[in-house]
Amino acid sequence: MALNDKTAVVTGAVMGIGRAITEILLRNGAKVALLDVNETAGKDLMEVLEKQYGRERTLFLNCNVESEEQIKAAFKKVADAFGGIDILCNNAGILNESMWEKTVSINLMGVIRGTYLALEHMSKLSGGRGGVIVNTASMAGVGPLPSCPVYTATKHGVVGFTRAMAVTRAASTASGYGIRFNALCPGFVQTDLLSTIPAKLGKFCHLADMTNQLVEKIGTLTVSDVAECFLELVTDETKNGEALLFFPQGKQYVTFPSLI
Numbered sequence: 090m091a092l093n094d095k096t097a098v099v100t101g102a103v104m105g106i107g108r109a110i111t112e113i114l115l116r117n118g119a120k121v122a123l124l125d126v127n128e129t130a131g132k133d134l135m136e137v138l139e140k141q142y143g144r145e146r147t148l149f150l151n152c153n154v155e156s157e158e159q160i161k162a163a164f165k166k167v168a169d170a171f172g173g174i175d176i177l178c179n180n181a182g183i184l185n186e187s188m189w190e191k192t193v194s195i196n197l198m199g200v201i202r203g204t205y206l207a208l209e210h211m212s213k214l215s216g217g218r219g220g221v222i223v224n225t226a227s228m229a230g231v232g233p234l235p236s237c238p239v240y241t242a243t244k245h246g247v248v249g250f251t252r253a254m255a256v257t258r259a260a261s262t263a264s265g266y267g268i269r270f271n272a273l274c275p276g277f278v279q280t281d282l283l284s285t286i287p288a289k290l291g292k293f294c295h296l297a298d299m300t301n302q303l304v305e306k307i308g309t310l311t312v313s314d315v316a317e318c319f320l321e322l323v324t325d326e327t328k329n330g331e332a333l334l335f336f337p338q339g340k341q342y343v344t345f346p347s348l349i
C-alpha cells in the first residue's frame with residue numbers, strides 16, 4: 090500500500106509510540122488525524138507538524154477512546170475533512186494495575202470500539218475503500234508480564250481480537266471488508282509509559298525489581314524502531330492476521346499453534 094494521499098487515524102497520537110507512528114505516516118505522504126486526550130500536547134505538536142507538513146495534511150481531535158460518542162464523532166470529522174479513512178492505528182494505551190478497569194477500558198475495549206466504528210467508514214461493504222487496521226499490542230500480548238497481569242490480559246486480548254478479525258475477513262466473503270488487521274508487539278520502548286512503571290504496578294509493586302531486570306535483559310527500543318515495524322504492517326499487503334514481535338535483538342512474525 091502506497092501512503093500518498095491515504096488518510097490515517099492514530100489514537101494516542103501525541104506522545105511516545107503514537108507520535109512516532111504519526112510522523113512516519115506524514116513523512117510517507119499520508120494525511121493524519123491525531124486522536125488523543127492530551128489536548129495541550131496535541132496543540133503543541135500540531136504547531137510543529139503544520140509547519141513541517143502543512144495544515145491540509147494534519148488534524149488534531151481531542152478524543153477519549155473510552156467514549157463511543159467521542160470516537161464516532163472524531164471519525165466523522167476525519168471522513169468529512171479528508172474524504173474517508175484508509176488506515177487506523179489503535180495505539181492509545183495505559184499501564185496501571187491499580188486502575189485495572191480503566192486499563193481494560195482503554196487498552197482492549199478502546200481497540201474493539203475503534204475497530205468497529207472504523208468499519209463503518211473503511212469497509213467496502215459500507216461504501217468504504219478498505220484499508221488496514223494496526224493495533225498496538227505488546228510483547229506482553231504474547232508472553233505474560235508477572236508484574237502486570239491485567240495489562241498482559243489486555244494485550245493478549247488485542248492480539249486475539251486482531252487475529253479473529255483477520256480470519257473473519259479471510260474466512261467469509263460476507264465479511265469482505267477489504268481491510269487487513271495486524272498487531273504490533275514491541276518489547277520495552279523508551280516512553281513515558283515505561284518510565285513511570287514502578288508507581289503503576291499496584292499490588293504487584295514488589296515485582297518492580299524483577300521487571301527492571303527483565304528490561305535490562307531484553308533491552309529497550311526507540312519509538313522510531315516501533316514506527317518502522319508499524320510501516321511494514323501497513324505497506325506490505327500480504328500481511329493480514331499477523332502479530333509482529335520485535336525487540337533490540339530482532340523481530341519475528343509470531344507463529345501460533347494451528348488447532349485444526
Ligand SMILES: NC(=O)c1ccc[n+]([C@@H]2O[C@H](COP(=O)([O-])OP(=O)(O)OC[C@H]3O[C@@H](n4cnc5c(N)ncnc54)[C@H](O)[C@@H]3O)[C@@H](O)[C@H]2O)c1
Nearest residue numbers: 101104105106125126153154181182227277278280281282
Ligand atoms: N512503552 C512501552 O514499553 C510499550 C511497549 C509495547 C507496547 N506499548 C503500547 O504502546 C501504546 C503507546 O504507549 P506509549 O509507550 O507510547 O505510551 P505513552 O504514555 O508515551 O503515550 C500514550 C498516549 O496515549 C494517550 N492516551 C492515553 N489514554 C488515552 C485515551 N483514553 N484516549 C486517547 N488517548 C489516550 C496519552 O495521552 C498519550 O499521548 C500503548 O498501547 C502501550 O500499551 C508500549
Ligand SMILES: CCCCC[C@H](O)/C=C/C=C\C=C\C=C\[C@@H](O)[C@@H](O)CCCC(=O)O
Nearest residue numbers: 227228229232233234237275276277286300
Ligand atoms: C512493566 C513494564 C511494562 C512495559 C509494557 C510494554 O508493553 C512492554 C512490554 C515488553 C516486554 C514484555 C515481555 C514479556 C516477557 C514475558 O514473556 C516473560 O515471562 C519473559 C521472561 C524472560 C526471561 O525471564 O528470560
